[in-house]
Amino acid sequence: MSNSGANPFSHLEKSFTQDGNVYKYFDLPKIDNKYDALPFSIRILLESAVRNCDNFHVLESDVKSILNWTPALRQGDSDVEVSFKPARVILQDFTGVPAVVDFAAMRDAVLDLGGNPEKINPICPADLVVDHSVQVDFARTTDALAKNQSLEFERNKERFTFLKWGARAFNNMLIVPPGSGIVHQVNLEYLARVVFETDATDGSKVLYPDSVVGTDSHTTMINGLGVLGWGVGGIEAEAVMLGQSISMLLPEVIGYKLVGKLGPLATSTDLVLTITKHLRQLGVVGKFVEFYGPGVAELSIADRATISNMCPEYGATVGYFPIDENTLSYMRQTNRSEKKIHIIREYLKATRQLRDYAQQDQDPTYTESVTLDLSTVVTSVSGPKRPHDRVSVSSMFEDFKACLTSPVGFKGFAVPPDALAASGEFQWEDGKSYKLRHGSVVIAAITSCTNTSNPSVMLGAGLLAKNAVEKGLTILPYIKTSLSPGSGVVTYYLKESGVIPYLEQLGFDIVGYGCMTCIGNSGPLEENVVNAIEKNGLVCCGVLSGNRNFEGRIHPNTRANYLASPLLVIAYAIAGRVDIDFETQPLGVDGSGKSVFLRDIWPTRSQIQEVERKHVIPAMFQEVYSKIELGSQDWQTLEVSNGKLYPWSAASTYIKRPPFFEGMTRQLPKLGSIEGARCLLFLGDSVTTDHISPAGSIARNSPAARYLGERHLTPRDFNSYGSRRGNDAVMARGTFANIRLVNKLASKTGPRTVHMPSLQEMDIFDAAERYRQEGTPLVLIVGKDYGSGSSRDWAAKGPFLLGIKAVIAESYERIHRSNLVGMGVIPLQFLPGQSAESLHLTGRELFNIALPKSDDLRPGQRIQVNADGNVFETTLRFDTEVDITYYKNGGILNYMIRKMLD
Known part of the structure; x- marks a missing residue:
């Protein structure tokens, strides 16, 4: 049942027969008496490690590390690295298109290097739901839906044609056409298996827990259904699609106990905003949150999914709800077969993964536990700038007034007293x-x-x-x-x-x-x-x-x-x-x-x-779901190539062969120190991937607009950055293009910076291009929580294309740090208590970063930075040996190409 090599845990295999089929599984409770004390979410990591253990992809030591999970685990003090192979990958089209583009480009690269391009296929099942392309151009009319969908196809025909080609060209990839719904809801109602069932070589069926990683940070929504899942960068997801395991730190697990019942006027939204604020204050970044207690049984699966969906907003890796009978009832309600539900129940009972929230003796041991009484939840909203800034509706009147006059920040707009009564009158079409x-x-x-x-x-x-x-x-x-x-x-x-x-x-x-x-x-x-x-x-x-x-x-x-x-x-x-x-x-x-x-x-x-x-x-x-893969008439009539290599068009402004593999050789590239670097941007705290990654509309005065204009497109045809994620030239020009970006080198808010040493202020892309022509490597200096928000591969790909070799930050968001490594960008971290301010950096210095030779790189080692004679040490945020392997190869995709060639 393992993927390669002898599985040292094969003695744990058991089976049962149902309707003439033999179902095999690993009898996890037999592995050790420690099993029953493990959080349910950790049991899924353990099962994956046991099933996939071949002492090649997944080591026997990974199994022992997970089995020895302890409530005393504290990240930073005793980091434990383990491997995890998810059961599947889910993509949405904004992040999925670049993944399919990369797969198409990897086929070309393998061919160029003398290999068989058809080896490049998803090994792990992948589903892509087209849901991010439609825009509210028309509203408040009965024909708004038809008009918006018509415009969606008009704007995105090239992208949709490419995706339909991908659905035919690649094995093991399902593409759900536009107009079907939102990826996470389609996942919940249709794609999720809860328990996976695959065919074994001997004709039997293999059962194991459904688990998923996705290229959208709100992949966590599926945890409401008892499916362990979280968001990863597009780069990381592509590696999983190619059969790689995820290297992760064994997490702390916070037990979140729910008691009582929601009041008659409270909604699930009020509950999730309350939990989000509470967990943000508690601090759960990088941790699993697992819900338990009798109050969970009071919540529908949709309520649980709402809470799990907001997991990125409270900062945890997952917000997990173990499977109970309500989960199975939901599967019945969403038209999963009774036979399938019966097999799922049998498997979960046998492996002690089906729980009753009323039974306290089933409660695992957690790192820490907190309690919320559902009856205390009041009607709430969150804002005005962050999802975890909850405001009770009864306080909203006073809170908004206070925000108007408060200093500029997450809860302030600094409106001067003489402008508080400002108003604007206008004529409407009526x-x-x-x-x-x-x-x-x-x-x-x-x-x-x-x-x-x-x-x-x-x-x-x-x-x-x-x-x-x-x-x-x-x-x-x-x-x-x-x-x-x-x-x-x-x-x-x-x-x-x-x-x-x-x-x-x-x-x-x-x-x-x-x-x-x-x-x-x-x-x-x-x-x-x-x-x-x-x-x-x-x-x-x-x-x-x-x-x-x-x-x-x-x-x-x-x-x-x-x-x-x-x-x-x-x-x-x-x-x-x-x-x-x-x-x-x-x-x-x-x-x-x-x-x-x-x-x-x-x-x-x-x-x-x-x-x-x-x-x-x-x-x-x-x-609804019987015809979901068919798509609309527009989708059905799209004509696509049947070739296994994509026919790139030089005239396309949507789909372009990316430059990531240009000049690639079978041998590893030579690496060295970074010398004579300039700081492209000097940023503060909480810079999100919304600030970094191109998103939203393309401003008419932007470098991306100039690029499209040069290709004879008018502003009405620019479309959004998200729709053009398959074109690296547009995306590089839209990196850091957010109008709210605060760069301390620039004179005002927006996507501008100062070129050194000329002191000329210009668009960020133009400065990066000038530095490239001068042969100057680039760095970023940033504050805390760099890269928070949605996981986006272009938040790493864009900086890489701008020529950024390293980022020096006070701290990183988990997924974004991983994505930087995946693109070969070095994440450095100021030592505790230090920052750009405490070190008196201005961002105008010349930077030299002393990197050891490839063979001497170690996770977490100290790296010296010299900024115009101001010498300080940083921590190298390569957290695992796998990170170092990816860096040596020039990124995760380059590593995969060499692996396929070997």
């Missing part, structure tokens, strides 16, 4: 005048997998809309309202329950099936609205039911963005502003002139659950 002021809502979006996967809050929003319409409430016409369901099933049950007409009356028409407003695909605001905001310096707001509200992400003109349940998205849209006290201030008046308050239209949890029980049924899932 001929009426409207006025915007600080706190006015201009975008209200029910979007993203976080909530749209959850029938309770979606149906709750529908019921609230029904109550609001019946009371005569409306939404101002200039507010851009939208509803982007996570899958076709959502539309199905919204229609069946009869709430769609009410949502549409309020302007929440379905605009597309995909990750839209939450990732910056909110589309344009009307010019009159934009002018009113910009001319008067207004802090206007977006309210969305997504998981990310970082500054500059949703729309350039919504400086404040709040995460909220779908019900509150509608409520704030009706109010037209966020600085409202719902308790004392009405939403409007009814037909008889009587004030209508939020409490008058808010449905209770029991009312919502009654509608959910009646209308969310297996037949819906069967109907």
Whole structure:
């Protein structure tokens, strides 16, 4: 049952017979009496190590290390490195297209080096869901969905043709066409196996836990279904697809105990925002969080998935819910077969991975435990700039007022006193005048997998809309309202329950099936609205039911963005502003002139659950997913090449053969110290991948726009950076192009820097290009938590293409550090207590970094940096021997090519 070599744990193999089939598995409880004390999430790591142990990819010592997991484990004091082979990989199209581009380029490289290009295929099953391409160009009309999808195909035909080629050219890869839903919800409702079943060479079936890594940080959503999964960089995911194990540090596991019941007015969104703030304060970066306690049994799988989805926002690697009977009931509800569910139950019981949350004797030992009483959860939002800055709705009025005047920061806009009453008047197409002021809502979006996967809050929003319409409430016409369901099933049950007409009356028409407003695909605001905001310096707001509200992400003109349940998205849209006290201030008046308050239209949890029980049924899932791989008529009529090598087009501005393998040889490259380097950017704390990786629209005055203009494209054809991730020339020019980037070398906020020693200020790409022509290597100097936010491969690929050889930071986000290593960029870390400020660095120095010879590189060793005579030591953040191997090869993909050739 192992992949290569003799498995030293083959004596643990057991089997059972069902319907004439023999099912084999590893009897983990027999391995040692320590097993029952292990957290359920660690048991999955253990099973993978046992099953894949061949003392080549996975060592016997990995198994022993996981088995010896102890609550006393503390990262940094006793780091334990282990290997993990996930069962599968999941991709979305923004991050998936570059992965398929890289696979196509690797085939070319293998051919150039004399190998067989068809060896380059996913070895580990990979699913790609096209969900990030659709944009809210049209809203508040019944034909918005058709128009947005038509535009999506028009803009992305080249990308979609390439992906359809990939689906044919590569084995073991499923591509789910556009218009099907959001990757994480499709994963939850359709792709997840919970327990994997594969064919063995002797005709039997092999059972093992489903586990997944994905190129989206919110892959963690699947942990709500008991499937261990988390986000990795696109580079790391490609290695897993090619059969490599992930090298990881054995994590601490925080037990998060839930007790009590949610109140009648609380939603799962309120719960997740409460947990997110709590865990952020606790500090769980790099750790597993595992939920337990009787309160878990009170939560639906959709509720659990909502909590797991927000895992990147509270900073953990996973937020895991062990499998219970509710999990199996969900599988039945989502049309998984009864036979399959029976086999899953048998396997989980045999390996003691099926738990009863009411049984305390099943509770494992955790590194640390914390408790939340569900009854204490109150109605909440988070913002205005970060998902973990929870604000109770009752405090929202005062909190927003305080944010206006507070210094610029995560909770401040520094609006001067004489500008607090600023307003902007504009004409709308209905001929009426409207006025915007600080706190006015201009975008209200029910979007993203976080909530749209959850029938309770979606149906709750529908019921609230029904109550609001019946009371005569409306939404101002200039507010851009939208509803982007996570899958076709959502539309199905919204229609069946009869709430769609009410949502549409309020302007929440379905605009597309995909990750839209939450990732910056909110589309344009009307010019009159934009002018009113910009001319008067207004802090206007977006309210969305997504998981990310970082500054500059949703729309350039919504400086404040709040995460909220779908019900509150509608409520704030009706109010037209966020600085409202719902308790004392009405939403409007009814037909008889009587004030209508939020409490008058808010449905209770029991009312919502009654509608959910009646209308969310297996037949819906069967109907939607039976034809999901077929795609729309547009997809079906795409004509693609049948060749195994991709026919690159020099004229393409979407798909371009990347330069990563140019000049590559079978031999390892020569490495040496970095000498005469300049600092391209001098950045502060919490620089996210949103700041680094190209995202959103392409500004007309940007280097990327100039590149596209030179190829005779007009601004209306620029599309977004995300849609052009398959073109490295566009992406390199869009790296660090965020309008909110604060570079201490530049005179103002934005994507600018100063070229040294000329002292000329210019666009970042132009400076990098000038340095390249001069033969000058580059470094970055940054503060704490560098690379936090969504995992994006271009946040590492882009800096690599700009010529950045090393980053010197106070600390790194886990995935981004790994991605830098995967691209051959050296992550250095200031010693504890030191920083650019304490070392009096200005970013204008000449940097020399003394690296040892290849054979002398060691994880975590000290590296000396000389900045114009200011000499200091840093820690080399190659955390494992695997990191060093990748670096010696010039990156993870180069390593894989050489491995395939060998």
